[in-house]
Amino acid sequence: MALSIYNSLIREKQLFVPLHPGRVHMYVCGPTVYNDAHLGHGKTYVNFDVMVRYLRYLGYRVLYVQNITDVGHILDSGEDRILQGAQREQMQPMQLAEYYTRRYYRDMDRLNVLRPDITPRATGHVHEMIEWIEKLVESGHAYVADGSVYFDVSRFADYGKLSGRRLEEAQSGTRVQVADEKQSPEDFALWKKADPEHIMRWNSPWGEGFPGWHIECTVMSTKYLGHPFDIHGGGVENKFPHHECEIAQAEALDGTPFARNWVHNGMLMIRGEEMHKSLGNYITLEGAYERWDPMVIRFFILQSHYRGPLDMTEEAVDAAARGLDRLVGTVRALRKQAASAQEGEVSSDTSALLEGAREAFEAAMDDDFGTPGAIAALFDLSRAVNVRLSEVGALKQGDLDAIGSLFQSLAGDVLGVLPNEIATSQTAALSDRLIELLIETRRELRQAKAYELADRVRDRLSELGVQLQDGPQGTSWIVS
RNA sequence: GGCGACGUAGCCAAGUGGUUAAGGCAGGGGUCUGCAAAACCCCCACCGUCGGUUCGAGUCCGACCGUCGCCUCCA
Incomplete structure (x- = not known):
């Protein structure tokens, strides 16, 4: 191609x-x-x-x-x-x-x-x-x-x-x-x-x-x-x-x-109409950023083909936001698991998966910069990776690194829709440990069937933007 | 009036002649879970209308309906 x-x-x-x-x-x-x-x-x-x-x-x-x-x-x-x-x-x-x-x-x-x-x-x-x-x-x-x-x-x-x-x-x-x-x-x-x-x-x-x-x-x-x-x-x-x-x-x-x-x-439209000051639907980027993360807007734009018109509705952008969350969620989970994964080389299964994803992505982009198809390829990859992430020990360090770098290359470098790496400052490292401490405490509360208190820990963390996710391998967390 | 683009599921959006029409969101049903969230599995479209070409059309041609853009300085 x-x-x-x-x-x-x-x-x-x-x-x-x-x-x-x-x-x-x-x-x-x-x-x-x-x-x-x-x-x-x-x-x-x-x-x-x-x-x-x-x-x-x-x-x-x-x-x-x-x-x-x-x-x-x-x-x-x-x-x-x-x-x-x-x-x-x-x-x-x-x-x-x-x-x-x-x-x-x-x-x-x-x-x-x-x-x-x-x-x-x-x-x-x-x-x-x-x-x-x-x-x-x-x-x-x-x-x-x-x-x-x-x-x-x-x-x-x-x-x-x-x-x-x-x-x-x-x-x-x-x-x-x-x-x-x-x-x-x-x-x-x-x-x-x-x-x-x-x-x-x-x-x-x-x-x-x-x-x-x-x-x-x-x-x-x-x-x-x-x-x-x-x-x-x-x-x-x-x-x-x-x-x-x-x-x-x-x-x-x-x-x-x-x-x-x-x-x-193609032109961008607002709810079916061209954007015009006189129509009262003129939206500056600065104004839009108050409502949505810039990365969401970028992702929304790239979900349609560049040559077509793009009709912007709140509903559509909100839907795009959830879609992007899904993609970013996989990358976050990947990084998280990389911290504790076993040493090991890339498996042939992972290599084949990544090769297929890259081919699908390039095929879409090669066809007149088909970003919607390229994004679809990333969603397919995301699902396949999520499946493997949920199997204990399925992915070794080498697998995680290889998957991570493909995501970085395609979603990060080419499409530019991955948020920048979160800087790991000393305070960030400390807050990570504090969150782990709370999770540990909550685990003990749950074992003691003190669910009310356990849920309160989860709810309060949620208010602070930390989402807990209970899974077979324990509790993981993400910052929303 | 002239030039041009587009009409695909509840919403967004790929697909440019050929097995089961990508993907996302929403929705429904499951798995997991103390509950929840996330994740995973399953389900959810005969492609604006009418003709035509073809063995075969969402995909080509024509007409019609509808939406939109440009026609002197808007990305």
Whole structure:
């Protein structure tokens, strides 16, 4: 088996072959940092994070670039996002961008999203954008109009190849009035002249202004990843116009292909509706973390395929939480038993079990990053391991280590859904011994049939988050 | 209006032509237990509707119904 990826450009799954053997260059459209990240960002960046992790698991050296959009751009209302946010928060534009950039990474860190290798800021690449735009003007693919520069879509025959749109069709039904200086309604801005009150502005051959939205991704992706590069990702909602325009700008000059694989992930919905502030269902990650463990949200996201839409309901996330508990429970039990297991090598039974689990996991992931199937493989493994864990002496030290490291590799390193190792500080070691002491006391109470008192010990421990579990081999405990 | 996606059990969600339609949650029945929890075992779907292609379709084609996204700057 080998990895296949659905390529939006050709609309089918394709055996993945990187441009340079053993290396993958990947770009994903990052956030505009004018507000807190929401659950939709969570889905998108978890989806792409797992792709990066799996590619690395397969042995590729991945160079992962994700931009930070800190240039404002224009809203329908004619306002600039960053400017609007700066006014709202009483901050300077760059201060605002810095503030939300930090919060973005804080929120992503908690979701266990690995940071990209390079996180270029748009404001730091205005020079390169200007150079690129100049070349487009020189080659006749763009024109200057009243201090702004527009890409002439009619000069790029492939325009629409990603989104399946034709120019003739784009004419009707457009709901936004066309800027006067555009030659054609579908032409898009490469450079916008800055109004006097516009704070973020740069000098350019066309006067003071600021870059259009699409150009930053074209410039920054190719700067760090080459031209062409392997994978370009982003949300489906950006397929048109954003990604279509990126392609036009990148390929118009000399026909060099831009991204070889386009990967789009589906939208996150809240109870059947797209998330919108106006609908009152806008949920920031920070807000969601008050209700659920970030790891639960991550697990919930990965239980559906990245390309599909994901409808978020409380019921569904709660169900995912219980499912994740089950998986983590096995890992915890594994570690617990490892502390007292007999010495011994890995048995052939364990080896076969693990090999089968790994194969099932990889088969699912190889098929366009099928995380739901991969998770199913882990649940199957979990059940098989639980059976063995409950048989006294069935698993030797070697077995437990081997199983533990497979879980760590697949659930921990690739899917990123295992909580970090609990640090064994001195006080933690002490509390462990204190819990054992209480369990010992309770055992004696039970032997004396003092059940009321024994249950009280259990209940009080439960209140403290320590769950006792009586089994044939005595009582074990977990921290919930 | 144009482009596109999707409709699988109470809920979530895989499956892309072929023996018994993954997995999780919930539910039911058991094992274990002083009780409980956990764990384990068993049970729980004819795949939106109607046609068509095929020896054979959830899986391909068409129509219809329904939901959703995009159509100038939202991940």
